[in-house]
Amino acid sequence: MSPAKTDAAAIPVAVEPNRDEHLVSAVESAGGRVVDLADARVLVWIGAVADFPDLDDDIEWVALKTAGIEEYVAADVIDDRRVWTNASGFYADNVAEHALGLLLAGLRQINTAVLRHWDKERIDTSVRSLHGSTVAIIGAGGIAASLIPRLSACGARSIAVNRSGRPVEGAALTVASDRTDEVWAQTDHVVLAAPATAATHHLIDAQSLAALPSHAWIVNVARGPLVDQVALIEALRTGEIAGAALDVTDPEPPAADDALWSLPNVIITPHVANPASGLTRAMAPWMAENLRRYRSGEDLLAVVRPGQDY
Numbered sequence: 001m002s003p004a005k006t007d008a009a010a011i012p013v014a015v016e017p018n019r020d021e022h023l024v025s026a027v028e029s030a031g032g033r034v035v036d037l038a039d040a041r042v043l044v045w046i047g048a049v050a051d052f053p054d055l056d057d058d059i060e061w062v063a064l065k066t067a068g069i070e071e072y073v074a075a076d077v078i079d080d081r082r083v084w085t086n087a088s089g090f091y092a093d094n095v096a097e098h099a100l101g102l103l104l105a106g107l108r109q110i111n112t113a114v115l116r117h118w119d120k121e122r123i124d125t126s127v128r129s130l131h132g133s134t135v136a137i138i139g140a141g142g143i144a145a146s147l148i149p150r151l152s153a154c155g156a157r158s159i160a161v162n163r164s165g166r167p168v169e170g171a172a173l174t175v176a177s178d179r180t181d182e183v184w185a186q187t188d189h190v191v192l193a194a195p196a197t198a199a200t201h202h203l204i205d206a207q208s209l210a211a212l213p214s215h216a217w218i219v220n221v222a223r224g225p226l227v228d229q230v231a232l233i234e235a236l237r238t239g240e241i242a243g244a245a246l247d248v249t250d251p252e253p254p255a256a257d258d259a260l261w262s263l264p265n266v267i268i269t270p271h272v273a274n275p276a277s278g279l280t281r282a283m284a285p286w287m288a289e290n291l292r293r294y295r296s297g298e299d300l301l302a303v304v305r306p307g308q309d310y
Contacts, residue, residue: 011295014040017047026284030291042294044287046280049075057081061294065283067091068223069304070196080306088302089142090286091274096146098273099191099221100154102245104130106217107189111243111267128215128242131155136187138180138203139194139222140168147191159187161194184211189219196223206231209240216241221273224250233259236266247273 010033015023023044024034037043037053044063045052049071055062061083064072069086078084105111107128116122133156137144140160148158148170160168161183165176175183177194180203184190190212194200204218205228212218218241220227229250235241243265252271254260260268274282290300 011042011291012040013042013044013291015044015046016053017045017051020046020280022280022284023287026288027291030288031295032291042291049077052077055082061085061300063287063290064304065279067302068195070223073308078304078306083300084304084306085290085300085302086304087283087286090302091279091282092142092146094275094282095143095193095221095273096150098247098269099143099147099193099219100150102219102221102247102267102269103135103189103191103217104154105267106219106243106245106265112264115264129155133157133188134159134172134186135189135191136161136183137171137191137193138177138183138226139192139200140171140174141193143193143221144168144171147193159183181208181211184208188213188215189217192218192220192222192226194222194226196225200226202226202228202231204228204232206234209235212241214239214241217243217245219245221247224248224252229260233263236263243267245269247271 010031012035013027013032014037015027015034016037019034023046027034041058042061042063043055043059046065059082064084064086067086067088067090069078072078107130109123109127112123112126131154135151135156136159137147138161140162144160151158152170157172158170160171160174161177161180162168162174163177165174167174192204194203203226209231227250232244236244245267247269248271249260249268260266286301293300
């Protein structure tokens with residue numbers, strides 16, 4: 001479904017449940033006018049799924065603030081009576097930067113140095129270089145497009161895994177997701193950037209962990225359920241893999257007595273690859289561009305279609 005070409009008048013847009021200053025500015029800069037929901041044709045929703053309002057047919061387009069929409073799908077919110085967009089790709093640079101930071105922190109043993117201070121013999125013998133290694137990016141969309149050049153700058157090659165198997169620019173190899181199992185033996189490290197779907201649930205499990213090399217680090221900047229944490233903890237305890245750097249867990253946060261907190265080869269950051277405190281600031285220019293497209297009758301960015309789970 002594509003929006004019909006609109007007239008030149010200011011488009012009435014509701015920014016709910018609160019009028020965030022960055023998004024209000026973006027709407028106004030792109031020829032929109034911020035109004036109450038009852039008077040709007042466009043809804044920018046930055047609240048919780050549980051608080052999502054009932055919509056009438058005057059709302060022609062809903063812009064969601066997140067890239068992951070599994071909660072909206074589960075709540076049966078997304079319908080076919082209007083255009084829906086998510087934030088797929090909007091935060092890619094932020095997340096790619098965080099993923100690279102986590103991977104480097106693990107390989108260079110920065111986490112161990114923080115815990116053990118000047119334990120030179122142990123740290124010295126555990127440091128590995130990203131240069132010359134291969135990194136598999138599972139879910140090669142916008143994050144991968146931003147991460148691949150960063151990895152290349154560090155002297156690493158990339159394997160991209162996407163649904164279609166269509167070649168990804170900059171990747172040494174692209175593999176379709178139904179052949180993911182072929183990747184584990186070809187890579188040194190793994191970055192998870194895929195959506196949470198039935199197909200990706202526990203993508204990292206005992207079998208995939210066993211297939212990875214013992215020096216592998218797993219970085220998860222996607223969703224916690226992509227990883228079977230019971231299997232991961234066992235692999236980390238036994239040295240089956242070298243380490244895990246997790247910006248997301250299942251559940252979030254882990255319980256106070258979760259073994260993840262005590263394992264020395266685990267790095268956990270509190271779901272800040274794309275910080276919530278700066279989310280609307282990062283979203284604003286994309287919102288402005290999409291509103292410009294809407295006014296001109298052009299295709300919108302990051303359109304979500306009913307029946308899709310991301």
